[in-house]
Amino acid sequence: MVQKNNKWNLSKEKGEELAHKYILEILHDSKNHRILMSDLIILLNQRTKHINLKHHSKKKPMSVYLRCVYGSFINFLDNFTMYGIMKDGANIVVILIDNQLTPKSLTQDIVREHKSWILLDDEEFILV
Numbered sequence: 001m002v003q004k005n006n007k008w009n010l011s012k013e014k015g016e017e018l019a020h021k022y023i024l025e026i027l028h029d030s031k032n033h034r035i036l037m038s039d040l041i042i043l044l045n046q047r048t049k050h051i052n053l054k055h056h057s058k059k060k061p062m063s064v065y066l067r068c069v070y071g072s073f074i075n076f077l078d079n080f081t082m083y084g085i086m087k088d089g090a091n092i093v094v095i096l097i098d099n100q101l102t103p104k105s106l107t108q109d110i111v112r113e114h115k116s117w118i119l120l121d122d123e124e125f126i127l128v
Contacts, residue, residue: 008065009054015065019076022047022062023083024096033096037085040094041073 008015026043027033035043045061053060055068063073070076077083077094084095 007056008069009052010065012069015053015062015069018048018051019044019062019066020080023077027094027096033099034093037073037092037094 022044023040026040027035041063045063048062053062053065066073066076074085077085082096082098084097086093086095
């Protein structure tokens with residue numbers, strides 16, 4: 001059995017905060033707050049290359065950090081209700097659902113609020 005050894009020089013909370021900040025910037029800069037996931041990953045790596053992310057003393061891009069910590073880039077985005085993921089043919093598009101959210105207004109409380117999913121029971125509603 002293989003053991004995962006995640007020796008990053010960055011805590012999960014700090015990495016999450018940086019990822020949200022730059023992803024929100026990219027989505028706000030894009031048309032209609034949506035972008036191809038492949039383009040988002042490229043832009044995220046370009047905008048965060050000044051951040052010294054190290055795994056076992058080797059410099060890695062932000063996308064590798066998110067993949068190692070969350071399993072995949074999609075898993076990271078899917079953990080938060082502020083992002084939407086849509087498949088458009090062969091492309092995967094990332095959408096900013098909460099358009100009012102900006103990188104400057106982002107706080108830990110807002111991230112925690114968007115991290116929790118609320119499951120609704122259909123018995124609570126009357127269908128008309």
